[in-house]
Amino acid sequence: MNRLKYFMIPLVSCMLLLTVGCEDDPPIENPEELITTVNFTLTNSSGGDIILSFSDPDGDGGMNPVIAGGSLSPNTSYSASIELLNESVTPAEDITAEVLLEAEEHQVFYLTDSLNVSFSYTDSDIDLNPIGISTMVMTGDSSSGNITVILRHEPDKFATGVSDGDISNAGGETDIEVSFPVTIQ
Amino acid sequence: MSAFLFGQDCTLSVTGKVIDKGTGRPLSFSNIYVQESKQGTISKEDGSFSLENMCPGHYHITISHLGCSPGLLHLDLYSDTIVTIELNHHDELLDEITIKGEGSGKRSAAISTVSRSEISRESQSGLSTILETISGVSSLKSGTDIAKPIVHGLYGNRVEIMNHGIPQAGQQWGNDHAPEIDPFVAQKISVVKGAASLEYGGSSLGSIVLIEPGNITGDKHLEGIVNYVFQSNGLGNTLNTRFERSSKLFSYRLTSSFKVKGDSKAADYYLTNTAKNEISTALQMQKKAGISESEIYYSFYFNNLGILRGSHIGNLTDLEEALVRDEPFYTEDKISFDIAAPRQKVAHHLFKANSDLRLSEKIRLKGTYAFQLNDRREYDVRRNGRSDRPTLHMLQLDHFAEVSLRSSLDKWSLRSGIQLNYVNNKNVAGTGTMPLIPQYNQIKPAAFFIASTTADKWFFESGVRYAFNHLEVATITTSFPLEVLRFKHNFHDYALSSSVSYMWSRGNNFGIQAGYMSRSPEVNELYSSGLHQGVSGIEEGNRNLDSERSLKLQMEYEFNWKDKLFGQFVSYYQNINDYIYLEPQDSFRLTIRGAFPLFIYKQDDVMIYGSDFLLSYEPIDKLKLSLKYAIVRGELVEENVVLINLPSDNLTFSMKYSVKLKDRTKASFGLDFDYVWQNRIEPEQDFIPPPDAYYLIGAMAGVNLPLGKSYATIELIADNLLNRRYRDYLNRQKYFADEVGRDVRLRLAYLF
Numbered sequence: 001m002n003r004l005k006y007f008m009i010p011l012v013s014c015m016l017l018l019t020v021g022c023e024d025d026p027p028i029e030n031p032e033e034l035i036t037t038v039n040f041t042l043t044n045s046s047g048g049d050i051i052l053s054f055s056d057p058d059g060d061g062g063m064n065p066v067i068a069g070g071s072l073s074p075n076t077s078y079s080a081s082i083e084l085l086n087e088s089v090t091p092a093e094d095i096t097a098e099v100l101l102e103a104e105e106h107q108v109f110y111l112t113d114s115l116n117v118s119f120s121y122t123d124s125d126i127d128l129n130p131i132g133i134s135t136m137v138m139t140g141d142s143s144s145g146n147i148t149v150i151l152r153h154e155p156d157k158f159a160t161g162v163s164d165g166d167i168s169n170a171g172g173e174t175d176i177e178v179s180f181p182v183t184i185q
Numbered sequence: 186m187s188a189f190l191f192g193q194d195c196t197l198s199v200t201g202k203v204i205d206k207g208t209g210r211p212l213s214f215s216n217i218y219v220q221e222s223k224q225g226t227i228s229k230e231d232g233s234f235s236l237e238n239m240c241p242g243h244y245h246i247t248i249s250h251l252g253c254s255p256g257l258l259h260l261d262l263y264s265d266t267i268v269t270i271e272l273n274h275h276d277e278l279l280d281e282i283t284i285k286g287e288g289s290g291k292r293s294a295a296i297s298t299v300s301r302s303e304i305s306r307e308s309q310s311g312l313s314t315i316l317e318t319i320s321g322v323s324s325l326k327s328g329t330d331i332a333k334p335i336v337h338g339l340y341g342n343r344v345e346i347m348n349h350g351i352p353q354a355g356q357q358w359g360n361d362h363a364p365e366i367d368p369f370v371a372q373k374i375s376v377v378k379g380a381a382s383l384e385y386g387g388s389s390l391g392s393i394v395l396i397e398p399g400n401i402t403g404d405k406h407l408e409g410i411v412n413y414v415f416q417s418n419g420l421g422n423t424l425n426t427r428f429e430r431s432s433k434l435f436s437y438r439l440t441s442s443f444k445v446k447g448d449s450k451a452a453d454y455y456l457t458n459t460a461k462n463e464i465s466t467a468l469q470m471q472k473k474a475g476i477s478e479s480e481i482y483y484s485f486y487f488n489n490l491g492i493l494r495g496s497h498i499g500n501l502t503d504l505e506e507a508l509v510r511d512e513p514f515y516t517e518d519k520i521s522f523d524i525a526a527p528r529q530k531v532a533h534h535l536f537k538a539n540s541d542l543r544l545s546e547k548i549r550l551k552g553t554y555a556f557q558l559n560d561r562r563e564y565d566v567r568r569n570g571r572s573d574r575p576t577l578h579m580l581q582l583d584h585f586a587e588v589s590l591r592s593s594l595d596k597w598s599l600r601s602g603i604q605l606n607y608v609n610n611k612n613v614a615g616t617g618t619m620p621l622i623p624q625y626n627q628i629k630p631a632a633f634f635i636a637s638t639t640a641d642k643w644f645f646e647s648g649v650r651y652a653f654n655h656l657e658v659a660t661i662t663t664s665f666p667l668e669v670l671r672f673k674h675n676f677h678d679y680a681l682s683s684s685v686s687y688m689w690s691r692g693n694n695f696g697i698q699a700g701y702m703s704r705s706p707e708v709n710e711l712y713s714s715g716l717h718q719g720v721s722g723i724e725e726g727n728r729n730l731d732s733e734r735s736l737k738l739q740m741e742y743e744f745n746w747k748d749k750l751f752g753q754f755v756s757y758y759q760n761i762n763d764y765i766y767l768e769p770q771d772s773f774r775l776t777i778r779g780a781f782p783l784f785i786y787k788q789d790d791v792m793i794y795g796s797d798f799l800l801s802y803e804p805i806d807k808l809k810l811s812l813k814y815a816i817v818r819g820e821l822v823e824e825n826v827v828l829i830n831l832p833s834d835n836l837t838f839s840m841k842y843s844v845k846l847k848d849r850t851k852a853s854f855g856l857d858f859d860y861v862w863q864n865r866i867e868p869e870q871d872f873i874p875p876p877d878a879y880y881l882i883g884a885m886a887g888v889n890l891p892l893g894k895s896y897a898t899i900e901l902i903a904d905n906l907l908n909r910r911y912r913d914y915l916n917r918q919k920y921f922a923d924e925v926g927r928d929v930r931l932r933l934a935y936l937f
Contacts, residue, residue, distance in 0.1 A: 025659065026611070026612055026620070026623065026624035026659045026661060026669060027612060027613070027614035027615075028661055028667045028669070029614070029615075029616055029617055029618060029619065029620075030617060031617060031618055031619055032571070032617040033568055033571065033618075035777055036777065037777075038777065054777060056776065056777050057665065058664035058665040059619075059663065059664055059665060060663065060664075060715070060716070060723070060774070060776045062663065062664025062665070063664065064775070065775060065776070065777065088665045098568055098569050099568070101569060102568060102569060105568075150502075150779075153566065153568065154566060156514065156515075168506070171506070171514030171515065172499075172503075172514070173497060173498050173499035173503055173566065174498075174499030174500045174502060174503050174778055174779055175499065175568075175778060176777055176778060176779075177499075177500055177502060177777075177779030177780075178777060178779075
């Protein structure tokens with residue numbers, strides 16, 4: 001019997017530990033950094049806001065995102081601002097504030113294709129580099145195309161051209177990249 | 186000890202023979218030196234030697250030979266003794282698998298081994314890098330310090346890693362997860378390039394990596410090694426220690442490693458945020474009492490390592506920008522030891538207890554229990570100070586129990602056993618992200634039976650294995666509202682294998698193996714969901730997957746020509762039905778962060794075949810030349826598409842020149858040349874075409890000198906001596922940065 005003693009110790013300790021299995025629920029996380037909604041609001045001095053929006057309230061997967069474009073007047077200047085929300089929680093979380101809190105680590109870039117439109121930054125961080133949450137948008141002649149809004153996290157804001165809105169040397173990782181169909185007429 | 190009481194009857198003799206372990210060839214002109222009596226002799230042409238006029242007592246005898254690491258023999262001398270001493274003269278040759286207890290020197294599979302001296306020499310690097318010295322083994326890498334082995338074209342879930350007889354637990358599915366093992370704990374590390382390895386638990390489709398700490402030497406004095414490596418690349422410091430000792434009560438061995446390294450450097454720039462810290466320790470205790478041999482083993486491994494900052498990207502546009510850059514974003518012009526996000530932090534505990542009972546001359550019963558705890562945290566660059574909170578935090582508990590029986594009847598040797606494996610994998614709350622892998626419980630009972638027999642120069646082995654796999658998964662929906670969904674799966678896995686080998690003489694043999702085995706899908710293949718950071722792709726599991734079934738045929742041939750030329754060839758063909766892989770989808774998934782390529786797991790038939798070649802030639806005793814070549818091919822059978830992540834054809838030529846300066850002092854010089862072809866996959870199968878072929882040159886010089894009863898080693902080793910700029914197809918970092926440039930290492934070792 002003594003010879004079995006050595007043998008039983010590992011076996012018994014094993015059995016004991018095996019019964020400790022569990023069936024508890026996995027933690028459901030609140031995905032705090034999720035951005036579900038981008039609202040790009042353009043305001044013209046003659047009144048009336050145009051809101052371009054991208055909304056994917058159920059996050060990646062599930063339902064397809066809803067994209068709302070809009071139309072702008074030719075040869076007009078608009079003051080514009082970006083609003084970022086997490087609408088998966090109630091009340092909706094304002095992510096714009098979080099971005100502004102780390103302004104020097106973020107920059108929004110604006111890209112266009114065949115649309116006659118130009119952008120200039122109207123805000124800046126403590127290094128006097130643009131953030132891009134607030135901009136001035138100038139439209140040209142009638143045309144149609146897309147406005148692409150890109151939010152980069154930790155770009156190199158001092159790299160050549162970046163403070164003028166040129167994304168090519170910026171680097172960083174993309175937190176937002178959405179395109180809005182726009183017509184100027 | 187009592188022998189001394191009868192006075193000094195100094196008429197005893199020790200006679201014996203020194204042979205090469207790999208080939209059986211006698212090693213002439215070996216130095217045999219008795220530390221206590223300072224007696225020495227040199228072996229003759231046929232390897233034989235004799236020491237006369239020795240007193241009874243306890244002796245340490247060192248045996249050294251040009252080109253081998255020195256061997257140490259402990260001897261309690263009471264009467265005239267005959268010994269056979271085996272030295273590892275050919276580390277690169279296939280090892281013999283000795284069926285323990287029945288030690289017949291026969292083997293049932295091609296086993297290649299990396300010896301302890303080789304492990305100490307490369308102790309600054311990880312397990313997989315050390316295994317790359319074996320022909321037919323490559324590494325799948327994610328950056329500089331994360332690598333996992335690829336054997337015969339398979340990796341990850343399909344290559345089991347056995348850590349001291351226990352299937353290594355942890356998040357082994359991730360291509361960016363290196364096995365949490367410090368190679369320095371091992372006496373040897375072997376790769377079994379088999380058709381079916383039936384004894385081992387886990388989910389292998391043939392090949393297995395064995396980390397073997399081995400038995401503690403019977404020495405009553407403290408012995409061990411202190412090994413220190415300084416690396417010029419990354420200003421790395423590695424310190425390893427091993428102490429071991431036997432006493433009447435028990436034997437113990439304590440191994441520890443500490444590694445601290447800064448940012449690595451590619452040929453032209455620093456790889457910013459690739460610093461690393463690693464600590465590991467292992468305690469092994471053995472006790473023999475009557476018919477039982479018992480062991481307790483505990484090991485702890487911890488690492489914290491940075492991932493190249495420039496390889497952390499968002500969507501496909503970011504990747505495209507990174508691809509065209511000369512040097513990665515965020516590259517700093519100086520080295521740093523800081524480890525910032527993105528990074529990984531892993532802790533792994535292994536506790537094992539086993540008892541081996543010799544019930545009779547012919548029957549041995551062995552019981553094993555092991556417990557593993559794996560805590561893996563991965564940190565990404567996040568907003569608002571959340572970078573200090575892991576985005577992935579998983580805790581895995583793993584229990585393994587085994588009872589096995591070995592018996593020998595006439596010419597038959599039988600092995601059988603039952604195993605039980607329980608895994609509980611949890612996502613720890615607090616990440617603020619959706620989990621990539623769901624929480625799950627897994628229970629896997631298994632049983633195996635293997636019979637082997639010898640007849641003249643023939644060796645036969647056959648066996649079966651059955652495993653049942655019960656999986657319970659609790660997933661969370663990927664879209665809002667978030668809910669828990671539970672799923673259950675049952676799989677049955679079978680393995681059958683047979684092998685025949687014929688041995689003309691030691692070093693000359695031929696063998697064939699055939700094996701059938703199935704592997705049930707792992708939880709990541711069934712349920713992974715979400716963005717795989719850095720891979721810039723969304724991965725989706727497929728819960729309808731079934732087991733993959735594989736048939737592998739393997740052939741080995743080994744020859745020894747006049748003790749000068751040695752060769753080994755391993756060829757294999759493997760057919761896998763319902764091979765599980767990630768298929769890139771045609772459409773991109775549009776998210777608020779832009780477009781991402783979508784990959785979904787699916788199953789198709791594949792075939793993989795290839796060969797490993799090794800030639801070793803010794804024109805004169807002082808010079809050894811060796812040539813290794815490995816080639817693998819694989820394709821999806823129906824679509825006729827080449828499999829991705831297969832190792833490129835590679836050739837290694839190395840030479841080593843050893844010279845004896847004086848008694849027991851020797852110097853050696855070595856030169857390595859590697860060439861890697863990289864041109865096989867189609868350009869559309871990856872974001873970039875395979876990088877250009879490359880070659881690397883390495884060199885080493887070292888002396889081995891006696892220091893009293895001990896040995897000291899001083900070595901200078903250089904990798905990528907020409908500081909070549911290159912990228913490797915099997916490293917995910919190829920999209921972002923060059924491989925590591927020149928690395929010169931100083932190694933000091935004290936063996937006592």
